Amino acid sequence: MIVAVDAAGGDHYPKAPVEGALLAVKEDPNLSVLLLGPEEMIKKALEGKEYDKARILIQDAPQIIGMEESPASAVKGKQQSSIVIGMGLHKAGKCQAFVSAGNTGALLAASTFILGKLEGIHRPTIGAYYPTVKGFRLLLDAGANLEIKPEVALQFAKMGQVYCRQILGIESPTVGLLNVGEEEGKGTEQLKEIYKYIKDHSGFIGNLEGKDILSGKADVYLTDGLVGNILLKFGESIPATIMKLVENAVSKLDLEVEEVVAAQKILKTALSPFDYERVGGVPFLGVNGVSIVGHGGSSPLAIKNMIKSAVSCINNDVNGKIVASLN
Amino acid sequence: MIVAVDAAGGDHYPKAPVEGALLAVKEDPNLSVLLLGPEEMIKKALEGKEYDKARILIQDAPQIIGMEESPASAVKGKQQSSIVIGMGLHKAGKCQAFVSAGNTGALLAASTFILGKLEGIHRPTIGAYYPTVKGFRLLLDAGANLEIKPEVALQFAKMGQVYCRQILGIESPTVGLLNVGEEEGKGTEQLKEIYKYIKDHSGFIGNLEGKDILSGKADVYLTDGLVGNILLKFGESIPATIMKLVENAVSKLDLEVEEVVAAQKILKTALSPFDYERVGGVPFLGVNGVSIVGHGGSSPLAIKNMIKSAVSCINNDVNGKIVASLN
Numbered sequence: 001m002i003v004a005v006d007a008a009g010g011d012h013y014p015k016a017p018v019e020g021a022l023l024a025v026k027e028d029p030n031l032s033v034l035l036l037g038p039e040e041m042i043k044k045a046l047e048g049k050e051y052d053k054a055r056i057l058i059q060d061a062p063q064i065i066g067m068e069e070s071p072a073s074a075v076k077g078k079q080q081s082s083i084v085i086g087m088g089l090h091k092a093g094k095c096q097a098f099v100s101a102g103n104t105g106a107l108l109a110a111s112t113f114i115l116g117k118l119e120g121i122h123r124p125t126i127g128a129y130y131p132t133v134k135g136f137r138l139l140l141d142a143g144a145n146l147e148i149k150p151e152v153a154l155q156f157a158k159m160g161q162v163y164c165r166q167i168l169g170i171e172s173p174t175v176g177l178l179n180v181g182e183e184e185g186k187g188t189e190q191l192k193e194i195y196k197y198i199k200d201h202s203g204f205i206g207n208l209e210g211k212d213i214l215s216g217k218a219d220v221y222l223t224d225g226l227v228g229n230i231l232l233k234f235g236e237s238i239p240a241t242i243m244k245l246v247e248n249a250v251s252k253l254d255l256e257v258e259e260v261v262a263a264q265k266i267l268k269t270a271l272s273p274f275d276y277e278r279v280g281g282v283p284f285l286g287v288n289g290v291s292i293v294g295h296g297g298s299s300p301l302a303i304k305n306m307i308k309s310a311v312s313c314i315n316n317d318v319n320g321k322i323v324a325s326l327n
Numbered sequence: 328m329i330v331a332v333d334a335a336g337g338d339h340y341p342k343a344p345v346e347g348a349l350l351a352v353k354e355d356p357n358l359s360v361l362l363l364g365p366e367e368m369i370k371k372a373l374e375g376k377e378y379d380k381a382r383i384l385i386q387d388a389p390q391i392i393g394m395e396e397s398p399a400s401a402v403k404g405k406q407q408s409s410i411v412i413g414m415g416l417h418k419a420g421k422c423q424a425f426v427s428a429g430n431t432g433a434l435l436a437a438s439t440f441i442l443g444k445l446e447g448i449h450r451p452t453i454g455a456y457y458p459t460v461k462g463f464r465l466l467l468d469a470g471a472n473l474e475i476k477p478e479v480a481l482q483f484a485k486m487g488q489v490y491c492r493q494i495l496g497i498e499s500p501t502v503g504l505l506n507v508g509e510e511e512g513k514g515t516e517q518l519k520e521i522y523k524y525i526k527d528h529s530g531f532i533g534n535l536e537g538k539d540i541l542s543g544k545a546d547v548y549l550t551d552g553l554v555g556n557i558l559l560k561f562g563e564s565i566p567a568t569i570m571k572l573v574e575n576a577v578s579k580l581d582l583e584v585e586e587v588v589a590a591q592k593i594l595k596t597a598l599s600p601f602d603y604e605r606v607g608g609v610p611f612l613g614v615n616g617v618s619i620v621g622h623g624g625s626s627p628l629a630i631k632n633m634i635k636s637a638v639s640c641i642n643n644d645v646n647g648k649i650v651a652s653l654n
Contacts, residue, residue, distance in 0.1 A: 133568060133571050133572060133575075143507055146507065146514065146515045147515060178557055179553075179557075180470055180473065180552065180553060180556040180557070187473065187553065188473045188474060188553055191553075209556075209557070209560045210556065210557040210558060210559065210560030210561035210562075210563075210564065211560040211561065211563060211564040212564075213561055213564070214561070214564050214565070214568040215564065215568070225507065226506075226507060226514065226515055226518075226554065227553065227554055227557055229507040229536075229537065230505055230506075230507070230536070230537040230554055230558070231537060231557070231558075231561065232537060233536045233537030233538040234537035234538065234540055234541070234558065234561070235537075236537075236538060237537065237538040237539075237540070237541050237542065238541070238565065241460060241541040241542070242569060242597065242598075244460050245460060245597040245598065245600060246593060246594070246597040248460075248597065249593050249594075249596035249597035250593060252596060253592065253593060253596060255589060255593070256589070258586070259585070259586060259589030259590075259593075260589075260593075262582060262583070262586030262587075262589060262590055263586075263589055263590035263593045263594070265580065266573060266576050266577060266580060266582070266586075266587075266590045267573070267576075267590070267594070269576035269579060269580060270569065270572040270573040270575065270576035271569075271572065273572060
C-alpha cells in the first residue's frame with residue numbers, strides 16, 4: 001500500500017512530514033510512503049536518516065501552496081504543487097491515500113475537484129476529532145459547509161456513524177444536533193428543518209447543547225461549518241489556556257517546588273485527551289478517495305498518526321461502507 | 328434605591344435569592360431589596376435571619392414560572408408571577424431594577440413586552456460574561472437573537488462597548504466578529520454583510536476565530552445567538568470537565584496525598600476566572616429598564632453579585648449612555 005504524504009505542507013515542512021513518514025514506514029512493514037514536494041528539499045530532509053529506501057518514494061512537485069493562499073486560485077494556478085500532483089496520482093491509482101498538514105481549503109478543493117464525490121453524496125465534509133471525557137468523538141462539519149440543508153445533514157450523520165464504527169470502534173454510534181436547547185422546535189429555521197428530517201434516523205438522540213460536548217453525550221456532533229469551525233478552534237485553544245492560567249496561579253500561590261512539579265504532571269496527564277497529535281486527522285468524508293488533512297502545526301508524531309488513519313480507512317473500506325449506508 | 332429580586336426563580340429558590348438579597352443589603356447601606364414570590368414562602372425563608380427589616384420588602388406573587396416553561400405562554404398566562412409583577416413594578420417606577428435566576432426566555436419576553444425597548448433599539452440582546460486569560464469579557468448575543476442583521480449587529484457592538492466602559496472599566500473597548508477566518512470576506516453571507524456594515528465602527532478589530540476567545544483578543548465578542556449560546560454553555564462546562572479529567576489523572580498516577588492537595592489548590596485558583604458566581608449576570612441590553620438574568624444554578628453569592636451589577640448599571644446610567652451611543 002502506498003500513502004502519499006505532502007512534504008511541502010503544514011507549519012513544519014519538510015521536517016515534520018518527512019520524519020512522520022519514516023516513523024510510519026518503520027511501524028508498518030506493508031506500507032510505502034510517497035513524499036511529494038520540491039525534490040531537492042525532500043532529499044536534504046532525508047539526508048543522514050536511516051530508512052528502508054525501497055519504501056520511501058519521492059515525487060518532485062516544485063510549487064508550494066502557502067497556508068493562507070486562496071484555495072480555488074491556488075489549486076488552479078499551481079498545477080505543479082504537491083497537493084495537485086498528489087491528488088492526481090491518487091485519482092490515477094498510483095497511491096491509495098493522500099495525507100497533508102497543509103492549506104485545508106486547498107486540500108478540500110483539490111479533493112473535491114480531482115477525486116470527485118462518492119456516488120450519491122451531495123457535499124463532502126470536514127470532520128474533526130473532538131476531545132471529551134469519554135475520548136475523542138467526531139464533530140461534523142468543521143468548516144467545509146457553513147450552512148447545511150437537511151439532506152446534507154442526514155448524509156453527514158451517516159458518514160460520521162460509518163467513521164465512528166469503522167475507525168473509532170464504536171458499535172452503535174449516536175448522533176446529536178448542536179442547538180440552543182434540547183426540545184424539538186428549538187433553534188433557527190435551518191435547525192428545525194434538519195431536526196424534522198433526521199429525527200427518525202437510527203442513532204439520532206436529538207438536540208444537544210454546548211454543555212453536552214465535552215461530556216461526550218454523542219459520538220457524532222452534527223452542526224454547520226460555522227459553529228463547527230468556531231468550536232474546533234476554541235477546543236484547540238483550551239489546553240494552552242489552562243496551562244497559562246495554571247502558570248498564573250502558581251506564581252500567585254506560595255508553593256514548594258515538588259508541589260508544582262506534581263501539579264504539572266497531573267495536569268499534563270489530565271489534558272492528554274486534548275492532545276490532537278495522538279489521533280492525527282479525519283479524512284474529508286464523501287470524496288472518492290482517502291484524503292486526510294491535519295492541523296497545520298502537526299508534529300512528526302501527528303503526521304505518523306495521520307498516515308495510520310489513512311491506512312485504517314483503506315483497510316476498513318470506509319468509503320464503500322459510506323456508499324452502502326446511503327440507501 | 329430599590330432592586331427587585333425574584334425569590335421564585337432559579338434552581339435554588341427561595342434560599343439563594345433570599346440569602347443573596349440579605350448579603351447585598353448588608354454590604355450596601357443605600358440599598359433596599361424587594362423580594363417577589365409567594366409571600367409565605369419568602370417569610371419562611373427569612374425566618375431566624377438577622378437583617379434590617381426596613382430594607383427587605385416583600386411583594387406577594389403567588390404564581391411560579393418554571394425553568395422549562397414556554398416563555399410567551401408563561402408570561403401571558405401567569406400574570407401573578409414574580410416575573411410579571413416585578414417587571415410591572417419596575418415599569419411603574421416602584422423599583423429601579425429586576426434581578427432573577429429564573430427562566431431566561433420568560434425574563435427576556437417580560438422585559439421586552441413590559442419594559443419595552445430603549446429609544447432607537449431594534450432588538451434587545453442577552454449578554455454573557457466570557458472568561459478569558461485577561462478576565463471576563465462580553466459575549467453578545469448569547470441566545471436571544473439566533474440570527475442577526477447588520478444594523479442589529481452594529482447596535483449590539485455599541486451596547487457592548489458602553490457596558491464594557493461603564494461596568495468593566497475598559498476605556499476603549501474593542502469588538503471582534505466571530506467567524507471561520509480572519510480575512511474580510513470569510514464566512515456566511517450574513518457574516519460578510521455584518522463585516523461590511525460595521526468595518527468602520529470605532530473599536531472594531533475585524534473577524535476573530537474560535538482560538539481568539541479564551542485569549543481575550545477582544546472586549547466584545549460579537550456573534551449570533553446560535554453560536555453565542557452554544558459557546559456560552561460550552562464555556563460553562565469547562566471547569567467541571569477539567570476537574571473530572573484531573574480526577575481521572577490522579578487515579579492513574581502514583582502520587583503522595585500532599586501532591587494531590589497541592590494540585591487541587593493550584594487548579595482551583597487557575598480555574599477561578601471561569602467562576603461565574605463572582606460576576607453575577609449581564610442585563611438584557613436594549614430594554615428600557617435594568618433587568619438582569621443569572622445562571623439557573625446561581626448561589627446566594629451569585630445573586631448578591633447580580634444585585635450589585637444592577638446597582639452599577641443604575642449608578643452609571645448605562646441605558647442613557649446606550650441611547651446616546653446610537654447617534
